[in-house]
Amino acid sequence: MTVFALADCNNFFVSCERLFRPALEGRPVVVLSGNDGCVISRSEEAKALGLGMGVPFFEVRALCAERGVEALSANHELYADLSRRVSAVLRRHAPVVEGYSIDESFLTLPADGTQEARARALREEVRRWTGITVSVGLGPTKALAKLASDRAKKAGGVLSLLDPGVRERLLAELPVEQVWGIARRSADRLAAHGARTAAEFAALDDAVLRKTLGVGGLRLARELRGQSCLTLAESAPERRSVTVSRTFGRPVGALAALEAAVASFAARAAERARRHGLKAGSVSVFVGWREDGRAVSDAADARLPPTADGAALIRAAKSLAERCFVEGRSYRKAGVVLGALEPDDSPQAELFDDGRPERARRLMKAVDRLNAALGAGALRFASEKVSRSWTPQASRRSPSWTTRWEDLPGVRA
DNA sequence: TCTGGGGTCCTAGGACCC
DNA sequence: TCTGGGGTCCTAGGACCC
Numbered sequence: 001m002t003v004f005a006l007a008d009c010n011n012f013f014v015s016c017e018r019l020f021r022p023a024l025e026g027r028p029v030v031v032l033s034g035n036d037g038c039v040i041s042r043s044e045e046a047k048a049l050g051l052g053m054g055v056p057f058f059e060v061r062a063l064c065a066e067r068g069v070e071a072l073s074a075n076h077e078l079y080a081d082l083s084r085r086v087s088a089v090l091r092r093h094a095p096v097v098e099g100y101s102i103d104e105s106f107l108t109l110p111a112d113g114t115q116e117a118r119a120r121a122l123r124e125e126v127r128r129w130t131g132i133t134v135s136v137g138l139g140p141t142k143a144l145a146k147l148a149s150d151r152a153k154k155a156g157g158v159l160s161l162l163d164p165g166v167r168e169r170l171l172a173e174l175p176v177e178q179v180w181g182i183a184r185r186s187a188d189r190l191a192a193h194g195a196r197t198a199a200e201f202a203a204l205d206d207a208v209l210r211k212t213l214g215v216g217g218l219r220l221a222r223e224l225r226g227q228s229c230l231t232l233a234e235s236a237p238e239r240r241s242v243t244v245s246r247t248f249g250r251p252v253g254a255l256a257a258l259e260a261a262v263a264s265f266a267a268r269a270a271e272r273a274r275r276h277g278l279k280a281g282s283v284s285v286f287v288g289w290r291e292d293g294r295a296v297s298d299a300a301d302a303r304l305p306p307t308a309d310g311a312a313l314i315r316a317a318k319s320l321a322e323r324c325f326v327e328g329r330s331y332r333k334a335g336v337v338l339g340a341l342e343p344d345d346s347p348q349a350e351l352f353d354d355g356r357p358e359r360a361r362r363l364m365k366a367v368d369r370l371n372a373a374l375g376a377g378a379l380r381f382a383s384e385k386v387s388r389s390w391t392p393q394a395s396r397r398s399p400s401w402t403t404r405w406e407d408l409p410g411v412r413a
Numbered sequence: 414t415c416t417g418g419g420g421t422c423c424t425a426g427g428a429c430c431c
Numbered sequence: 432t433c434t435g436g437g438g439t440c441c442t443a444g445g446a447c448c449c
Contacts, residue, residue: 216441
């Protein structure tokens, strides 16, 4: 028998920033999303000031200035690298580690009474080796482990919900919308059946659960009862789609600029697909703008012979952008989604194959190698460069301390 | 007047997650 | 004036097939 554990990095993005700027320790710090739009990570001091998760930065800018809050633009390159390092340590402690998000991993531990000691040891090693603090939740199911990790932060870093009595007390007082997988819509529907706490939710009749929230809801309720329904993914599931999208730094009204943005997104998406050894059989482009104060969007998509060739995907994306484009609209964001992904290992001969796919494959391989050696973006398609007027703002970005030679921190004795 | 039963595949949209 | 970016799964309904 095994138990589930969830290791969750505390205030992850802020913690990453502090690693290389210890002066931020003990001070209120927030990390902002693209265009410095929203608050997406907060230090404990920032939370104490009442800065909420996901609030628009412009609403709290004055408060931040007044209270000396350090606001930083997100540096995902740095966070991704540190996330990999944390996972590497976790893998030393558990045979199966399922990366759930950039800052959370599920793992299993043997149910032999040593779980809490193991969890503490793991937490200590992650801290010592990476500088990141994790909270660990233990439970007989994934949903309960997740719930335990939420509470672990205030309980010394490790919390177990393996004891049924402890579990019952917690679920009885927990508002149902704090359960993993239950948000407002579902909470409203559950309230109609008189279930407002996690315990009341778990106690609902199976048929009612199925009818109200579908199979997912039923599974979740069973998980809260201690009956394990969700298994640990032994290996990462095949990726279904790749999206690259951005809110523009300033509105885009010209087709040429929109096409340049979309070309750039398609190139990045193609790179990501190649990194996963995949090719795409469909491309979709979406654009967003504002009308009477509300956000509206449009999209167009197309099938194409599966490919990971940047040039082919750029061509497709640009023609879709043209299809979406309407003169006079002031676009605020756009994105490219690659779908119908499949492994790129079987060079399935195309009908009327003239050797071009193979040449494109070799070209892309060379581009990827050069960009890996010289730094991302060293080599780009000309169509990306026509206009960069759409580039998002990120004026408060920290250096990529661990992934770019030119950003390597220096140490003075 | 009465209009089957069972299946597949695809897509759009809803809901949720971090 | 200013609200991110990247994902997943499920469901309902339409088209189509025998």
